[in-house]
Amino acid sequence: xxxxxxxxxxxxxxxxxxxxxxxxxxxxxxxxxxxxxxxxxxxxxxxxxxxxxxxxxxxxxxxxxxxxxxxxxxxxxxxxxxxxxxxxxxxxxxxxxxxxxxxxxxxxxxxxxxxxxxxxxxxxxxxxxxxxxxxxxxxxxxxxxxxxxxxxxxxxxxxxxxxxxxxxxxxxxxxxxxxxxxxxxxxxxxxxxxxxxxxxxxxxxxxxxxxxxxxxxxxxxxxxxxxxxxxxxxxxxxxxxxxxxxxxxxxxxxxxxxxxxxxxxxxxxxxxxxxxxxxxxxxxxxxxxxxxxxxxxxxxxxxxxxxxxxxxxxxxxxxxxxxxxxxxxxxxxxxxxxxxxxxxxxxxxxxxxxxxxxxxxxxxxxxxxxxxxxxxxxxxxxxxxxxx
Amino acid sequence: xxxxxxxxxxxxxxxxxxxxxxxxxxxxxxxxxxxxxxxxxxxxxxxxxxxxxxxxxxxxxxxxxxxxxxxxxxxxxxxxxxxxxxxxxxxxxxxxxxxxxxxxxxxxxxxxxxxxxxxxxxxxxxxxxxxxxxxxxxxxxxxx
Ligand SMILES: [Zn+2]
Numbered sequence: 164x165x166x167x168x169x170x171x172x173x174x175x176x177x178x179x180x181x182x183x184x185x186x187x188x189x190x191x192x193x194x195x196x197x198x199x200x201x202x203x204x205x206x207x208x209x210x211x212x213x214x215x216x217x218x219x220x221x222x223x224x225x226x227x228x229x230x231x232x233x234x235x236x237x238x239x240x241x242x243x244x245x246x247x248x249x250x251x252x253x254x255x256x257x258x259x260x261x262x263x264x265x266x267x268x269x270x271x272x273x274x275x276x277x278x279x280x281x282x283x284x285x286x287x288x289x290x291x292x293x294x295x296x297x298x299x300x301x302x303x304x305x306x307x308x309x310x311x312x313x314x315x316x317x318x319x320x321x322x323x324x325x326x327x328x329x330x331x332x333x334x335x336x337x338x339x340x341x342x343x344x345x346x347x348x349x350x351x352x353x354x355x356x357x358x359x360x361x362x363x364x365x366x367x368x369x370x371x372x373x374x375x376x377x378x379x380x381x382x383x384x385x386x387x388x389x390x391x392x393x394x395x396x397x398x399x400x401x402x403x404x405x406x407x408x409x410x411x412x413x414x415x416x417x418x419x420x421x422x423x424x425x426x427x428x429x430x431x432x433x434x435x436x437x438x439x440x441x442x443x444x445x446x447x448x449x450x451x452x453x454x455x456x457x458x459x460x461x462x463x464x465x466x467x468x469x470x471x472x473x474x475x476x477x478x479x480x481x482x483x484x485x486x487x488x489x490x491x492x493x494x495x496x497x498x499x500x501x502x503x504x505x506x507x508x509x510x511x512x513x514x515x516x517x518x519x520x521x522x523x524x525x526x527x528x529x530x531x532x533x534x535x536x537x538x539x540x541x542x543x544x545x546x547x548x549x550x551x
Numbered sequence: 552x553x554x555x556x557x558x559x560x561x562x563x564x565x566x567x568x569x570x571x572x573x574x575x576x577x578x579x580x581x582x583x584x585x586x587x588x589x590x591x592x593x594x595x596x597x598x599x600x601x602x603x604x605x606x607x608x609x610x611x612x613x614x615x616x617x618x619x620x621x622x623x624x625x626x627x628x629x630x631x632x633x634x635x636x637x638x639x640x641x642x643x644x645x646x647x648x649x650x651x652x653x654x655x656x657x658x659x660x661x662x663x664x665x666x667x668x669x670x671x672x673x674x675x676x677x678x679x680x681x682x683x684x685x686x687x688x689x690x691x692x693x694x695x
Contacts, residue, residue, distance in 0.1 A: 306642045309625035317623065317667040361642070362626040409603045410596030410651030412644055414623055537644075538654065 166400050167429055170256035170267075171387035171550050173394040174203025174380030175508040177486075177501075181344040181493060182276055183374040188220045189230055191272035191376045196231055199378035204390050205266060207232050212264030212381075214251040215271065216498060217242040227270075237264040243541045244533020245443055246402065248379075248500030250543035253400030255381040265383045272376035273496015305369060305446070307535040309361035312448040314414045316363065318463065321451065323363050325466035327354035329447040330367050330490050332474035337487025339516045344371045345491045368447040370489035370499065377501040379508075387550060395511045395527070395547035398432070401425025402543040415463075418542035419456035419530055427458070430546035432526060434458035437546075439510045439521045440481060441503035441529040444488040450474070453530055454481075457544065476519040485510065485519040500531030504545070511549040525549055556626075556641050556665075558658035558674070558689070561633040562682040570600025573612045578684040583673045584612040585649045596651035617673040618691060619647040624657060624665060645671055645688050659689040 176198030178191060192215070200206060210233045217240055219227045224240040237258045243250050248271055255267035315321045331351055337343035349367060357366040387394060403421035427433060434457055442453045451465040459481055460468040467473075468480055476482035486492050486506040489499040507527040509515045530544040567575055577584045585594045588602035589609035601608045624643035627634070634640070641657040657671060671688035 303630060306625050306627045306630075309627075310623040310642065310644060313625055314623035314667065358628075359626075360629050362628070364625075407596065407652075407654075410594065410653070412622065412646075412652035414644070 164260060165429055166253055166256045166260065167398050167431070168384065168396060169260040170381050170397050171384055171394050172252065172379055172397070172504070172508050172547070173382050173387050173390055173392050174199040174205065175377070175505045176202050177342070177377040177493065177505050178375040178495065179342045180375050181342070181373040183274060184277060186274060186277070186374070188218065188272045188274060189227065191274070191374075192227060192270050193231060195272065195376045195378040196268055196270050199268065199380045202392075203380040203382070204392055205380060208234070209266045210268050211235055212237040212255060212258055212267030214239045214255055214267060214269040216240060216247045218273065218496065233268075235264070237267070243543065245445060245498050245500050246531040246533035246541045246543040247498060248504060249529055249531040249545055250400075250402050252379065252381060252397060252504060252545050253402065253543065256397045256400065259381070259383050265386055267381045269379040269381065269501075270376070271378070271496055271498060271501040273498065274374045275372050275497055276374045304535060305364055306361040307537040308446040308448055309364045310537050311414045311452065312363050315448065315451065318415055319466065321466035323355055324351050325470045326363070326368055326447040326451065327351040328470045328472065329444065329450045329474060330354050332469070332472060332479065333444065333484055333488045333490040333492075335475055336485050336519055337491035339518055340487045340492050343487040343492035344373050345487075364446060364448070370445050370494040371491065372497070373493050373495050375493060375495035377495065377505050379501070379504060393512045394550040395508045396550045397545060398526070398548050399426040399428065399430030399546040400543065401429065402541065404541050406539040414537055415452075417452050417456050417532055417536050418540055419453050419532060419544060422542040422544040423457040423530065426528075426544040426546050432546060437526050437528050438482060439485070439507065439524055439527045440483050441507045441527070442483050443499055443503060443531045444484060444490045445494070445499060445532075447490070449532065449536065450483065452536065453532070457528065457530060476521060482519070482521050485515050498533070500533075500543070503529040503531055507547055511547055552662070554639065554662040556639070556658060556660045556662070558676055558687070559678070560637055560640055560656055560658060560676065560687070562676055562678045562685045567683070568599060571598045574598035575683065577612065578675055578686065581675055581684070583615040583617045583686065585615045585647065585651060586610050587613055594649045594651050596653055615673070616648045619645040619653070619671055619688065621657065621665070621667050621669040621671060622646045622652055623667055626662070641665065643688070653686065656687045657689065658687050664690060
């Protein structure tokens with residue numbers, strides 16, 4: 164069974180908030196689900212499939228399902244970190260293709276800025292003892308990505324200036340997004356002048372921490388045709404895991420390499436046909452590695468690909484994260500996959516900011532990675548086509 | 552600008568998987584061992600009682616040279632406790648001469664020599680006798 168053409172994203176909604184004091188996770192879920200269903204022209208009683216991550220308030224996912232008033236025949240709350248919301252699009256399409264549901268809602272809510280901690284692991288991972296002190300936390304994710312950046316620099320001559328260009332491009336996009344958390348354009352010098360968190364990554368190499376969320380409505384193609392709303396047809400989806408590989412560590416590529424191959428193969432297209440990409444941007448280095456892994460540039464060349472505005476829509480080599488991405492706009496609940504899919508849908512519908520809209524866009528890619536790229540991580544990639 | 556990164560970093564008290572006790576027993580004696588799979592003949596990391604490549608439980612724990620090469624590193628400048636009071640410190644990947652690459656810290660090291668390719672040797676640190684011996688590395692060349 165191929166997922167090519169099996170489902171259409173007909174609703175997409177991003178919560179406009181970035182700091183939500185007084186809100187609850189259940190309340191944010193309600194707001195974003197209502198927003199996405201209104202966008203699709205559907206109601207909560209149409210929903211028979213529901214997908215969210217392990218932070219759902221209550222028992223698994225079913226407390227939230229009853230709270231929102233859904234009658235589901237298919238639910239999922241598997242945890243893949245930042246890859247989750249890209250993967251769920253494929254999982255929803257598979258459930259639809261198998262006849263398990265017809266109208267699936269994918270919902271993300273997070274309140275990390277309100278210190279509403281979600282799902283702390285209550286058992287240490289089995290590797291913790293040997294990955295010494297970092298694996299289970301302690302010094303945070305920045306260091307885990309910094310070792311990637313250092314190796315990329317060592318092998319390929321990538322520079323801090325080139326990494327900074329990823330942030331500069333995102334800030335130029337965010338300047339046009341009224342909801343972006345950071346709306347000021349920054350320069351390469353601003354990035355290099357911000358404090359080092361873990362060499363060579365500076366504060367401005369890191370994504371924002373924001374409250375908020377978003378939701379998607381994924382439906383059977385027959386439902387999509389009845390609705391008459393534009394959207395995005397799923398053409399291909401892939402996912403993959405990469406870890407310490409029994410000690411054969413190579414930090415110069417990520418699980419995106421395999422998930423991208425699978426997604427493009429299912430879609431029957433290549434990266435050359437894609438003029439917009441939503442790339443996971445937990446850190447600037449995350450984008451560089453994804454560009455190489457997904458085939459937008461060759462191995463080791465992402466530094467020169469992104470420099471001098473390479474990712475700025477309209478004037479660059481590839482339009483990336485035209486909402487401002489996680490680096491400048493939004494990274495709700497520390498899981499950026501949802502906003503990646505939403506901006507790809509905006510671009511395919513022609514609903515991105517007019518100055519950043521890619522004209523006559525046919526295909527878009529969204530890709531997300533979850534957990535730590537230097538140790539244990541998961542990725543998912545989707546290829547979408549305009550549905551009109 | 553030269554900074555000396557000292558030893559004495561925090562040592563955790565993780566739960567030991569019973570099938571890896573031979574590794575910890577050796578570490579407690581200050582000896583670095585590397586698990587090898589008897590079926591496929593290759594070393595693997597991290598230590599466990601089965602081969603992550605082929606699933607064989609035929610594991611032998613061979614003494615390692617204890618030396619390796621820095622594959623990549625970062626100087627961590629901001630962290631939560633208990634690490635916060637030890638910043639800046641070095642998080643690194645070291646490729647052992649046996650071929651496996653290990654996530655670790657570099658201690659007793661000058662920032663002047665810290666780079667991929669630096670030759671390092673294993674040391675075991677524990678903050679007190681109740682802690683587990685944590686595998687870390689320090690430059691082979693003592694002038695550094
Ligand atoms: Zn084996």
